[in-house]
Amino acid sequence: MSELRIGIIGVGAMGADHAERIVRRTSGARLVAVSDPDAARAEELASRLSARVVADPLALIGARDVDAVILASPGFAHAEQLFACLEHGKPVLCEKPLTMDAASSLQVVEAEHKLGRQLIQVGFMRRFDPEYTALKQLLDSGELGRPLLLHNVHRNKANGPGFRSEMIVRDSMVHEVDVARWLLGSEISRITVHAPKPTSAVPDGVLDPQFAVFEMANGAMADVEVFVNFQVGYEVRCEAVAERGSATIGLGAGVLTRAAGHWGGAMPEDFRIRFDRAYDIEVQRWVEAVGRDEIDGPSAWDGYAAAAVCEAGLASLSTGQPVTVDLADRQAVLG
Known part of the structure; x- marks a missing residue:
């Protein structure tokens, strides 16, 4: 894969920051789609960064031209979206929290383990x-x-x-x-x-x-x-x-x-100013790891713990x- 096609779910402060990062500072990646409940915000960002808007986040995950997903949506939406990523075999960089409680986080860990491959990386950027x-x-x-x-x-x-x-x-x-x-x-x-x-x-x-x-x-x-x-x-x-x-x-x-x-x-x-370099390194290494069918950072287990x-x-x-x-x-x- 010469270029990883990325969709971002949630384009508030963090998601918009990641969108700019993908377009301007990440090699080997291209932003293709965004999704957010605030349609005007999503349209403005997508238009500016030459991406398209997908109203339904689950449809974005299932889109054939989306190779990998960044979840910057609210924590309460993560469980459903993570299970959809696993169902479609899509690598995902999930901003914390993994989910809102330990029980559902453990279910995510178990579901990923059953696939026999790691698709979920959690966005604890301080490690980078x-x-x-x-x-x-x-x-x-x-x-x-x-x-x-x-x-x-x-x-x-x-x-x-x-x-x-x-x-x-x-x-x-x-x-x-x-x-x-x-x-x-x-x-x-x-x-x-x-x-x-x-x-x-x-x-x-x-x-x-x-x-x-x-x-x-x-x-x-x-x-x-x-x-x-x-x-x-x-x-x-x-x-x-x-x-x-x-x-x-x-x-x-x-x-x-x-x-x-x-x-x-x-x-x-x-935090975006203090850890700007950490986010750049995190996303670049994630993109490169996806190309190797790996993750390179905190795992679903780390999110559950x-x-x-x-x-x-x-x-x-x-x-x-x-x-x-x-x-x-x-x-x-x-x-």
Whole structure:
């Protein structure tokens, strides 16, 4: 296949960003179709990028001129769309979450396994960020000894009025769930989510910020502060502490200025700026992997494991108590 023909379902902020990426910065790929409930938005994007609009997302998945699919639709639509991709044998890059709950995510994992080939890659893009990649390589090298602790900070400038407490776990903290599993090479066995008195920037009833502790099956631990109405900018930091040293990423790689009695740099407005390079690498490698009939990144199992941890995290958020993660036996599921 000389050129991978891609359809994108969901062309809000993330899907539109991917559409531009496919057209302007990804080799070996061509955008052929988009689908979105907002017909005007889909038509505008399709017209600008020389693609066509398919009103029904399932029809897009089944289209003969669509070789692979990017799902940037809302999480509640993912299960049906993923099963359709599996039915049609279409490789799919699915933005998180895999699905909205652990049970349906496990069903997706099982359905893919029955096909005998991996078609689903989950969009945990931090695994492709050069800083995170360097940290992973350092930890895996053994130079610092066995990793013991992982400290994470995840702050957004602001979120819309409809952003609820549970979304902080499912839509934001989920990235640190995957990062902890990946960097520490272990599943999360127990999670505790705490919430201090909320910031005055959120409506009554919204718990923001939140602080979580992950207990890993291999004995390591991780923590994360998630603050989605930080008011300042977008900030993601990670420090790994090992037996013989520590390493930190996310301190900012921009220009540090000193002027007018002040010193400092700039903070990005949102995740698309901070992780722009990671998204470029992720999509390019996905396109190349599809050409080899492979995936090259987080699997459906990774999406399921993250869903199971977030489900336990929501239970902990409601009680403030540790909750054991109910994770299926991987060997039993995947053989």
